[in-house]
Amino acid sequence: MKITKDMLIGEVLDIDRGAAEYFFAIGMHCLGCPASRGETIEQACNVHGTNCDELIAKLNEYFKDK
DSSP, X not given: OOOOTTSBHHHHHHHOGXXXXXXXXXTOOOTTSHHHHTOBHHHHHHHHTOXXXXXXXXXXXXXXXX
16 A cells, blocks of 8 residues: 555544554544545645655555555
């Protein structure tokens, strides 16, 4: 499983809800809102002013053995 910045947040959470901790850690606490289900990881990072590449790296590390 490889996570990319054009994936929807909802897609990632559907694969494994445990990934939510990585979004929470950078201040994305609105994962349950309808908009987040259709927002890409890159879009969310831009809105929240966070580094998308760092988040993708952490998510890929989390998913590497799944």
